[in-house]
Amino acid sequence: MPGIESLYQETTHEAAFDSDARDPPPRCFPGTRGKEVRKVVSWASQSGDQPLLWVKGEGGAGKSALAQTCVEELENMGMPFAAFFFSQARGWNNHRRLILTIAYQLSTQLPEYRTLLDAKIRQDRSLLYHKRMASQFKELILDPFGELERTGINTRRRIPIFVDALDECDTIAAQYEIVQLVASAAEKLPHAFCWAFFSRPEMHLEEVFSHRYLNPRYLQTIILPRLQITNNIAQGEMLPLHLARGQRIPFRINPTDTPTSIATGLYLASVTSIAESDGVDRNVYSPRPNPMDNHRLKDHFVDLPAHLDSGDKMQGRVIKVFGVRQMACNPAWGMVVFASFLAFCAWYALR
Numbered sequence: 001m002p003g004i005e006s007l008y009q010e011t012t013h014e015a016a017f018d019s020d021a022r023d024p025p026p027r028c029f030p031g032t033r034g035k036e037v038r039k040v041v042s043w044a045s046q047s048g049d050q051p052l053l054w055v056k057g058e059g060g061a062g063k064s065a066l067a068q069t070c071v072e073e074l075e076n077m078g079m080p081f082a083a084f085f086f087s088q089a090r091g092w093n094n095h096r097r098l099i100l101t102i103a104y105q106l107s108t109q110l111p112e113y114r115t116l117l118d119a120k121i122r123q124d125r126s127l128l129y130h131k132r133m134a135s136q137f138k139e140l141i142l143d144p145f146g147e148l149e150r151t152g153i154n155t156r157r158r159i160p161i162f163v164d165a166l167d168e169c170d171t172i173a174a175q176y177e178i179v180q181l182v183a184s185a186a187e188k189l190p191h192a193f194c195w196a197f198f199s200r201p202e203m204h205l206e207e208v209f210s211h212r213y214l215n216p217r218y219l220q221t222i223i224l225p226r227l228q229i230t231n232n233i234a235q236g237e238m239l240p241l242h243l244a245r246g247q248r249i250p251f252r253i254n255p256t257d258t259p260t261s262i263a264t265g266l267y268l269a270s271v272t273s274i275a276e277s278d279g280v281d282r283n284v285y286s287p288r289p290n291p292m293d294n295h296r297l298k299d300h301f302v303d304l305p306a307h308l309d310s311g312d313k314m315q316g317r318v319i320k321v322f323g324v325r326q327m328a329c330n331p332a333w334g335m336v337v338f339a340s341f342l343a344f345c346a347w348y349a350l351r
Contacts, residue, residue, distance in 0.1 A: 002118060002122070003117065003118040003119065003120065003121025003122040003125070004104075004107060004114060004117065004118045004121070006121055006125060006128055007100060007103065007104050007107070007117070007121055007128060008104060010097070010100050010128045010129070011097065011100055011101045011104040011105075012084070012092050012094065012097040012100075012101045013101075014090070014092055015084045015085045015086065015087070015092040015097075015101060016083065016084075016085075016101070016105065017068060017071045017072070017075075017083040017085065017162075018075075021090070022085065025064075025068045026062075026064045026065040026068055027065050027068050027069050027072070028062065028065045028066060028068075028069040032227060033062065033065070033066055033069070033227075036055075036066055036222065036224065037066065037069055037070055037073065039222065040053065040055070040066065040070045040196065040222070041070050041073045041074065041077075043194070043196075043220065044070065044074060044079075044081070044160035044194060044196065045074065045077060045079060045157075045160075047157065047158055047191065048194075049217065049218075050194075050217070050218055050219060050220040051158065051186045051193060051194040051195065051218055052182065052183065052186055052194070052195050052197075052214070052218050052219045052220065053194070053195070053196040053197065053219075053220045053221075053222065054196075054197050054199070054209050054219065054220070054221045054222070055067070055196065055197070055198045055199075055221075055222045055224055056198075056199060056200065056201040056205070056221065056222070056223060056224065057200070057201070057223065057224030057225065057226075058200060058201070058226065059200055060226060061224045061225060061226050062224065062226075062227070063164065063165070063198040063199070063200075063224055064085065064164050064165065064198065066198070066224065067083070067085070067162050067164040067196070067198045068085075068164075070162070070196075071083045071162055074160060079157070079159075079160070080106065080109040080110055080159050081105075081109075081159060081160045081161065081162065082101075082102040082105040082106050082159070082160075082161045082162070083105070083161070083162040083163075083164070084098055084101050084102060084162070084163050084164070085164040085165060086163070086164060086165040086166065086167075086168040086169050087165060087168060088165075088168040088170075093168050093169055093170045094170055095133060095169050095170055095171065095174035095175075095177070095178065096133060096136075098133070098163070098169070098178065099133055099136040099137050099140060099141060100128065100136065100140070102141065102161055103117060103136075103140045103141060106159065112148055112153050113144055113145065113148060116144040116147060116148070117140060117144055120139055120140060120143070120144065121140075124139070127139050127140060133174070133177060133178075133181070134177070134181060137181045137185070141185075142185060142188065145192045145193075146188075146192075149191070149192060158191060158192060158193055158194045159192065159193050159194070160193070160194050160195075160196060161193055161194070161195050161196070162196045162198070163178070163195065163196065163197050163198070164198045165198065165199060166178065166179075166197045166198065166199040166205065167199040167200045167202050167205060172204050175204070175205065175208070176204070176208050179197070179205075179208045179209065179214070180208070180211075180213065182195045183213055183214045183215070183218070184213075186215070186218045187215070187218075201223075209221070
C-alpha cells in the first residue's frame, strides 16, 4: 500500500476547514472582525519575524469563526496551508492525529513534499501507528521540509498552519508538547512555517506561551474580545452577539431604541444564535448540564445560550432561545422567533 494512502486512513478529515462534517462552518459575519482578519491574513501571507501567533479569547469570542474566515482568505489567495479544528465534543481531539492530518493536507498541495513523505512512510510505517508525536513531527514534517529547503524548493514563502481550539486537545500534556514542538521548529526552520493557534486563555496555555523555551520575538499574541452590541444595523453592520452558553451577556435595551431596531437585532440573534442538535460544538452548545437552561430577564440582561458566528449556520441547526428549541431548517423559523421577540421587547422597552 502506498505511504500516502496509509496516511490518508490515519487522518482526521473531519477537522479540516472544508470538511463536510463542519458544513456550514462558523464564519465572521460580513462587516465584523475586519481588522483582526486583515491582521492574521497579513501575518500568514508575509515572511515576517514572528512565525508563531496565538489568538486567545474567552468562549464565544468568535475564535473559530476568525480562524475559518482567515483560512478561506488564504485559500482564495492560492496559498498552501494546513488547518486543524479541534473539537472535544465531536471527538476530533486526538493529539496523535494532529501531525498526521497536517502532513496529509500539505501533501495534497505540494507535490515535492508528497514524494518525500510517501517515501518516509513506506520506509517506516510505524510512524503512523506507534511513534510518539515528537517523532512524527520530526520525520513527517521537519525532515522533509528541511530537505526541500536545502534543495531550494518551497523557500520563497512560509506555509501557514492553523490550529483551532488547542484547549480542546485531549490532554493538557499534549497541548504543552504541541506548542513546544512548534517553538522548536521556529528555531530550526524559521522560514518554512508559521503557526497560528486559537484557544481560550486557559492558565496552562498562558504558562506555556510565556515559557522560557519560547523566544518572545517569535511570538505574536492577539487578544480577541467579544464584540459589543451596536445600534448600527441599519447601516449594514451586524448585531455582534458573540455569546457563550452558560454566560450572562450584557444585552442592555436602551429606552431610546425603537421597537424596530430592537426587533431587528433580536431577529439577527435568533437566526444566528444556533446550537447543534446533538450538542457538539463547544461554542454553540455544551453537553454539560447548565443551571441556566431556564433563562430569565434580569436587570436588562438577556441570557442567551448559543454562540453567534454567522448567519450561514442556518441549515439543520437548532435555535435555542430562553430554553426553547426549534429546528431551523429554513428561514421561516427565524421569522417566528422574530415576531415573538418583537412583541415582548416592545413591551419591555416601553413599559
